[in-house]
Amino acid sequence: MAIKTEPFILNIGPQHPSTHGVFRLRATLDGEVVVDVEPVIGYLHRGIEKLAEGRTYTQNIPFTDRLDYLASITNNLAYVLAVEKLAEVKVPERAEYLRVITAEMMRIASHLMAVGFFLNDLGAMMTPVLYMWREREKLLDLFEMVCGQRLTYNYMRIGGVSHDIPEEFLPALKRFVAEMPGFIDEYDQLLAGNEILLVRSKGVGVLPEELAINSAASGPVLRASGVKWDIRRADPYSIYDRFDFDIPVGSAGDCYDRYWVRVQEMRQSVRILEQAIPQLPEGEVCAEVPRLLRPPVGEVYGHIEAPKGELGFYLVSDNSIAPYRFRIRPPTLINLTALKDMVIGWKVADLIITFGSIDVCLGEIDR
């Protein structure tokens, strides 16, 4: 006697620990096998793009903090770089270095969260994530020292950064940079050879190279699929062309490679910090920019390599004090479009870890 089966629709989220925020996945299942997934987004929509059209260029900087709130500095940076391109502002040397230093610190902090929570989704409940939070906490302390907040930094300004670093900053950062490789080794000892991790993530949620390119994926998700594309190298912004670093690429494009690429990128960020700290010049930290900046009529697209991928800002100016159009290209929204192709045919538990390995941030997806 044949058993009659029919597909079953499972709602994951919006309030669910594995959805990294308020995100809903409508998964169609055949038994335990995923047949279809449909992301439902918009729970955190605040209309930032519209709000920004009513505010001056400087007033929009704190709004960019609230996109990917786990990496606010890079959001600030992408936005101010776009405005500077539009208004042709020259940034002082010291500010450029401070931007690179803080952006790389941010990349480490964001990847620590990504890797930690990926393991959380895998079932390694809270142990790895707390190890990684310890290091992230040190970085947050340093950010707090520089710009007074731990999450929404609002540090970049058009033409530079808002404050110079205090005296105690560099010794503390040097200490962090010196001990960080040891901690990354510790994570490797804890995780890289762990059989459970390997079995659960190797070959799971594969994103083939071609599909990764066609779906416009970026960041660690793209690089894990074997594409050597990093905007810091491909279209250097700020002063990244002065530093020596490698671009780690994966080969299989599976969950394990995405995890591995992130860990290696942390090592590379530490390398950039090691080079940038001794080179830091003295001088001004912000150029003279009128408070009510009126960039010339025109449009601009500025993009950077944010921890999660290519973060772009498209701005249109009509020579008034506020942008005429303010459009964000959030990396994780676009990486998320590839999720369906990655998970079909896998089990529900694999759906969760594949979703975790994309490293989404809902503040950025919904905007």
Next chain:
Amino acid sequence: MKFERYGIGIAKGMALTFKHLFRPPITVQYPEEKLVVSRRIRGNELVWYPDRCTGCATCAKSCPQGNIEIVTHVGDENNYVVDKFEVDTGRCMFCGLCVESCPYEALAMGLSYERAQYRRGQLVLSKEELRLSDVRQPSGYARPKIEATLPEQSLLVNWDREKGGQKLSLVPLSKKRGRGV
């Protein structure tokens, strides 16, 4: 997936976890023990100095949220007299742009960070509530002179792993500067 010797990776991880059992804790018991916050903390709302404020409303114009409401009239010496200076801190996002833009240093961010209230209306602060007081101290954000007088921030990086123990500087309970306590 095949492994030559299954379990080695897990054992290595367990060894590390075991080592952690003997590491002294780096956490603190929050309400009783408090860490020293950054000198530039963008903490509790704002601190307003009526004697320095000219009523120019630069701060109100630079606020992205339009939180600051200022009403003035022209006084005897052809100056502005501030009748109303009200900040709706329920909508404030602590960006600090108002403090950065004030040309007379009449505004500073606050130092404390415990600001829960029972009602939303209590978050709208009037001229009197924004003044300097025991519980409303200014932080050094964009105010280097104040910054120099504040104690050093406790940093987890400076926590001494070799010697162990709690090396973070703490503010004892009696000296806390919170509001509404």
